[in-house]
Amino acid sequence: MxxxxxxxxxxxxxxxxxxxxxxxxxxxxxxxxxxxxxxxxxxxxxxxxxxxxxxxxxPTKESIFRELIRSTAERLVAKVEREVARETDPVLQADAAIWTVLRTFAGHRSMARLLLVDALGAGRPFRAELLRLHERFAELIAGYLDRAVAEGVIAPLDANVAGSAWFGAIHEVVLRWLVADRPPPLERAYPTLRLLLLRSVGVPEERLAELPNR
Amino acid sequence: MxxxxxxxxxxxxxxxxxxxxxxxxxxxxxxxxxxxxxxxxxxxxxxxxxxxxxxxxxPTKESIFRELIRSTAERLVAKVEREVARETDPVLQADAAIWTVLRTFAGHRSMARLLLVDALGAGRPFRAELLRLHERFAELIAGYLDRAVAEGVIAPLDANVAGSAWFGAIHEVVLRWLVADRPPPLERAYPTLRLLLLRSVGVPEERLAELPNR
DNA sequence: GTGTACCGACCGACCGGTCGGTCGGTATCG
DNA sequence: CGATACCGACCGACCGGTCGGTCGGTACAC
Structure with missing residues (x-):
């Protein structure tokens, strides 16, 4: 049989x-x-x-790790872009991006560990690669923010700094969740984080009130 | 002679x-x-x-590193607390903290590297220690935010998440500055960062307008 | 003043373990 | 019978930590 x-x-x-x-x-x-x-x-x-x-x-140990990081990051970026593309309003797009990242990490804790924690302990070349990844996400965000500015949804701002700051804020919240002993569900941080981020770039309070519940 | x-x-x-x-x-x-x-x-x-x-x-290589990290972090925290203590208004306190951190890192690039970058590549025990440091800063911030809530300056919020987010945002902006080839002065990010952070917790626009220039 | 005993500070050859990577071989399949 | 896939003993570089030994002072006796 x-x-x-x-x-x-x-x-x-x-x-x-x-x-x-x-x-x-x-x-x-x-x-x-x-x-x-x-x-x-x-x-x-x-x-x-x-x-x-x-x-x-x-060929090398390093190549295994690189491939792992690359493909994992690739999948995440693609997923975010796919979810973002379902919205047209910049505020809703930003919201969707935040939500997708949190939800994905929440469902793949060890993947998140790999991407956010281990890659840092891997020596020079990885750090460089990792930081390019940070940059990529930060630029993704900066892009949405620039479009929000262009559409007059928010006031002009330095999108580079804002992109880094957003990315850093999300990164740190996920990191804390990753290293906590018995952490509450990551999704629980979502309402606060979303509010903080959207408010930080000056999305008017009326718009915040009409965001979808998750 | x-x-x-x-x-x-x-x-x-x-x-x-x-x-x-x-x-x-x-x-x-x-x-x-x-x-x-x-x-x-x-x-x-x-x-x-x-x-x-x-x-x-x-006694060990590790002990050298520990002492370096500990004393460096100690000095920074003390400096921030000293600068914060010169203000009484929570908004101005938060602003002073942001400014002090940026200015200090700007003036001590290799120290910043040590604290923010290298400590991560140092293996398990350090990561734990480093993360406690993150936590300490995040709690410092959360404390100011809680006081701001208590004094009615801003609306209630999850100070833990906000503290992590603030810390993460600052961390990332400094990190980007650290790894850039020929970065602009770190202080240049300050106005944007300050605005983002204070707005994120709902400091009213009137208050933002009356902040000191640096 | 000077001989002597001592001590903290410092040196650098060496040891022992670890680990990425290699290489000569073997098995399995078409 | 080749080729492809796989095995695992072995190599050698590297590095943290050790240890026997040196050396410049200092204190103290006489």
């Missing part, structure tokens, strides 16, 4: 799956131990393969 | 100076290479002493 081996699919397919298994294991190990303290041997063990097996699929 | 040796002061005094020299060198090396990549030999070389000399004054 049950197959005696799990040798399903073509060789190419099996190889792809193995690669994926290694990536999954790596995500696990990295977010448990941090980049430096995660040994390739640990990843190999958790992926039920060997160090040689890992190095067959990836 | 000039002394032929630089052997000034009592032995005890010389020892204290040496210790200080090592601490200075460590700050340098740590903020250049990050904790993990900073070898004790490097610190020794930069302090014009030897590894053994370093280990005479400090």
């Amino acid at each position: 049950a197959m005696t081996t799990d040798a399903r699919g073509s060789p190419a397919e099996r190889s792809r799956q193995r690669r994926e298994r290694i990536l999954d294991a790596a995500a696990h190990v990295f977010s448990r131990a941090g980049y430096r303290d995660a040994a390739v041997d640990d990843i190999a063990r958790e992926a039920a393969t060997s160090k040689g097996g890992v190095y067959f699929h990836f | 000039a002394m032929t040796t630089d052997a000034r002061g009592s032995p005890a005094e010389r020892s204290r100076q040496r210790r200080e020299r090592i601490l200075d060198a460590a700050a340098h090396v740590f903020s250049r290479a990050g904790y993990r990549d900073a070898a004790v030999d490097d610190i020794a070389r930069e302090a014009a002493t030897s590894k053994g000399g370093v280990y005479f004054h400090f």
